[in-house]
Amino acid sequence: MYWYLIGTAAALLTTFGFVPQIIKMRRTKSSRDVSLATLFQFSAGVILWTLYGLHIEDVIIIAANVISFLILSMAIVFYYYYREK
Amino acid sequence: MYWYLIGTAAALLTTFGFVPQIIKMRRTKSSRDVSLATLFQFSAGVILWTLYGLHIEDVIIIAANVISFLILSMAIVFYYYYREK
Structure with a gap:
């Protein structure tokens, strides 16, 4: 149970790791300094x-990376939306 | 052996995921749009x-996350170095 919680906390932190980056892009309405290569490299990695x-057969790894992929996809959309015109 | 390669490729892609971001900060000499919260959240996560x-007892997960932590530490140093004066 203890290790289940450690794994879950680890998964939650890294799975939602790009959420603050998405929030920052929305707030500053700019993605100029954000690395698109980093977003794509992570997407390939989590797949x-x-x-x-x-x-x-580790359900934590599976769930974490599927959600990660969805958040990365959202970050990529925001990157293009807010990139310098 | 096949799965070992999949795991290794996954580990390499995500472990070195912030390398392009570090390169971009160095090139643009700016970290304004980069989310420091994302970097710290990932650091806590990989620990x-x-x-x-x-x-x-999965050596791939251990090695990947230790290296990840070192790269994230470097990204945080670059963030502070290149943040808007």
Whole structure:
């Protein structure tokens, strides 16, 4: 149970790690200094982590990375929306 | 062996996910739009992931998150160095 909580906290922190970045882009209405390569690299990574999670049958890894992918997709949309015209 | 490669590729992509962001901060000499909260949230997350990896004895998760933490620390240093004066 203790380790389940550690894993869950870890998953929540990294899964929602780009939420503050999304909020900041919305607030400043700018994504100039944000790295699009970082967002795409993470997206590719979490897709592979999801596959690896399926293989080792770890539900925390699977769930965390699927949600991560959705948040990264949102960050990429915001990046393009707020990039310098 | 196949799954080992998937896990390794996943680990490499996310572990080094903030490298393009560091490169971009260096190039533009600005970290204005970068979210410091995202960097700190990821740092806390990878510390917990490392503990979880130790528990489930998964060497990929442990190694990936230790290196991730070092890269995030570097990104935080660059954030402060290049933030708007």
